Amino acid sequence: MIRNILFFLLVSLAGLKGFAQDEQTIQKTFNVAILAPLYLDSAFTGGTETSLPRVVLPGLDFVQGAEIALDTLNTDGKQLRVSIIDTKAEPRNIDWQLKYGGLDKMDMIIGSVREPEYSKLSAFATINQIPFISVTYPNDGGIRNNPFTVIVNSTLRTHVEGIHSFIVQQYGTEQIVMFRQKGDKTIENYFMAANTLHGSPLLKVRSLEIDSITPAQLGMLIDTTKPAVIIGASLNQDFALNLADACAAYKNYGKIKLIGMPNWEGFRGLFQKDRYSGFPIYFSTPHTDAGRNVYADYLDNIYFTRYRAKASDMAYKGFESAFYFINILTHYPGEVLENLNHKEFAPFHDFNFVADDLDRNSFTDYFENKRISIVQILNGKVVEKW
Numbered sequence: 367m368i369r370n371i372l373f374f375l376l377v378s379l380a381g382l383k384g385f386a387q388d389e390q391t392i393q394k395t396f397n398v399a400i401l402a403p404l405y406l407d408s409a410f411t412g413g414t415e416t417s418l419p420r421v422v423l424p425g426l427d428f429v430q431g432a433e434i435a436l437d438t439l440n441t442d443g444k445q446l447r448v449s450i451i452d453t454k455a456e457p458r459n460i461d462w463q464l465k466y467g468g469l470d471k472m473d474m475i476i477g478s479v480r481e482p483e484y485s486k487l488s489a490f491a492t493i494n495q496i497p498f499i500s501v502t503y504p505n506d507g508g509i510r511n512n513p514f515t516v517i518v519n520s521t522l523r524t525h526v527e528g529i530h531s532f533i534v535q536q537y538g539t540e541q542i543v544m545f546r547q548k549g550d551k552t553i554e555n556y557f558m559a560a561n562t563l564h565g566s567p568l569l570k571v572r573s574l575e576i577d578s579i580t581p582a583q584l585g586m587l588i589d590t591t592k593p594a595v596i597i598g599a600s601l602n603q604d605f606a607l608n609l610a611d612a613c614a615a616y617k618n619y620g621k622i623k624l625i626g627m628p629n630w631e632g633f634r635g636l637f638q639k640d641r642y643s644g645f646p647i648y649f650s651t652p653h654t655d656a657g658r659n660v661y662a663d664y665l666d667n668i669y670f671t672r673y674r675a676k677a678s679d680m681a682y683k684g685f686e687s688a689f690y691f692i693n694i695l696t697h698y699p700g701e702v703l704e705n706l707n708h709k710e711f712a713p714f715h716d717f718n719f720v721a722d723d724l725d726r727n728s729f730t731d732y733f734e735n736k737r738i739s740i741v742q743i744l745n746g747k748v749v750e751k752w
Contacts, residue, residue, distance in 0.1 A: 395445040396696055399469055400688065401460075401477040401487070402428045404452040424680045425452075428478040428502070431677065431684030434668050435713075438689065441696050453483050460486055470494045474695050474702065476687050478502045478680070488515045488732075497695075497702045501687045502680075504628070506722075506732060513703065513730040516719065518687065520652040520735050522601075525628045526556035528650050528738025529597070532752055534568050537595050537623065543588055544573040545609055546599035553599035553627065573599075578608045581615035590616050598626040607635045610647055617645040624648065625740070631748070639746040646742040652735050653683075653715065661689075661713035682714065689713050706733060 402425035418426070429450055436448060451467065453460050460483045463469055469490065476499045477487055484500060485507045491498035491514040504519045520528075533542065546554050554573050561567045574587065588594045598609045606626055613624045623646070630636060630649040665685050669677035677685075693711040694702055706719035718737035721730040740752040 394699065395447055396441075396474075396692075396699070397447050397449070397472045398692060398695070399449045399451055399472045399475045400429065400432050400684075401451045401453050401463075401475065401479055401483070402426075402684075403454045403479070403483075404429070405454045406452050407454075407456045423678075425454075425478060427678045427680035428684035430669065430673065431665065431681035431686075432476070432688035433684075434665055434672075434681075435685040435688035436692075437668075438664070439692060439696075444696050446692070446696070453477075453479055464490050470496070472496055473699075474499065474691060476501060476691060478683070481505075481507060485509065488512055491515055497691075499687060499691050501683055506734070510725065510731045511729045512732050513721070515732040516691075516703075516706065517732055517734040518652075518717070520628075520738060522553070522628070523556045524734060524736055525650040525652075525738055526553055527560045528736075529625055529740070530557055530560040530569070531738075532650075532740045533595055533597075533625070536752065537593070538569060540593040540595050541588060542569055542571045542595045542597070544571055544597040544599050545576055545579065546573065547602060547605055548575050548577060550600065553601075557597070557599070571597075578605075579612045581612045584612040585616070588622075590619055590621065593621045594623070596622060596624045598624060598630070601627050601629050603633045603635070606630050606633055610636060610642065610645075614642050614645040617642075628652075631743075636743050637746045642743070643745060646744045648740055648742045650738050650740055652738055659714070661685075686713055690717075703733065 404425045405419070405422050436446075439446070449472075451463055453463075458467070464486060469475065474497050475487060475491060477483070478501050479487065480503050484503050484505075487498050488500070488507065488509050489512075490496075492512045495514060497514055497516060499516045499518065501518045503517075504521055506517060506521050509515060544554060544557065557571070561569055561571065584590075588596075596609070596613055598606055600606065610624060610626075613622050616622050625648040628650050630647070631651060636642065636647055665682065666677050669675070669681055690711045690713065691702075694705055694708060698705040707717060709716050716737060717735050719733045720736045722732055722734050723729060724731050739750060741748050741750050
């Protein structure tokens with residue numbers, strides 16, 4: 367039954383006719399491909415499964431969120447044809463799709479993909495001059511000179527630049543100490559590059575390499591009687607929890623601010639109320655909601671009605687990307703990349719897409735969402751800060 371439901375969903379989306387009332391008024395059919403890893407061929411082999419394998423859920427939620435968005439679009443009489451593609455299908459995998467699947471006929475490709483699909487789709491988009499919207503992969507994959515790739519989930523470099531800007535504007539005169547793991551200078555390099563972007567360093571930063579740290583050791587490395595900004599320059603969960611424990615020991619002083627990386631949001635240990643009661647832990651994110659609105663209420667209501675479950679973060683991303691970018695496509699045909707920033711199409715929060723020129727050679731490497739917010743985990747809840 368589950369497989370039949372999924373098959374119906376994919377077929378109904380692939381054959382979506384749009385919302386035109388009179389075929390005589392249609393001047394263009396907009397073709398959009400939505401790609402996600404659904405694993406349908408490998409997940410359903412015996413035909414008797416009663417529950418969905420966990421590997422299927424993120425991609426399926428993304429597609430279901432996108433489908434709900436498609437139901438809300440007003441295409442002003444333009445026809446919309448949407449194809450859903452399982453990037454993990456066999457034998458019709460991504461290589462088959464790029465060669466035989468008709469993706470070269472698309473006006474836009476929206477993907478919740480990782481490597482190797484990301485790099486293959488990015489290269490394909492450049493060759494065929496089709497906007498490729500990478501929704502969930504927080505990496506540029508090393509691509510350069512590819513103005514048809516749009517990165518929605520900001521890269522680590524952009525997050526670090528956002529953290530640097532936050533510190534400059536809010537705490538530029540305080541003691542700033544960066545702690546990083548031995549052998550990993552990636553985040554430090556990004557931060558120092560931002561710090562000297564316009565010449566002399568804007569911030570005075572000490573960078574310290576550690577394996578782990580105790581509250582007593584931290585007290586010897588910083589002046590705990592004065593305000594201090596601690597940067598946790600690591601994506602490692604154990605490192606983050608260890609550093610947070612050391613900093614939280616001084617919470618009664620009220621002077622230490624710990625700023626972590628974007629993936630710290632996924633470290634459930636940082637949400638333990640007793641462990642970090644009264645101690646805020648900051649991190650960066652491109653997905654800050656401005657609060658509940660009609661779109662969020664609509665998505666939650668329809669999703670629960672259809673699937674008897676709460677809409678996940680992936681469902682929100684699927685809804686948002688389909689609603690936002692297909693609106694741009696139908697309102698600005700042939701000029702999508704020139705019109706990536708439109709508040710009126712943003713269902714949950716604004717974007718700030720900027721053409722990245724990393725090598726400063728006057729070529730656009732890709733477009734990236736540069737809107738970074740700083741939020742805090744406080745007593746087990748996330749609260750927007752800046």
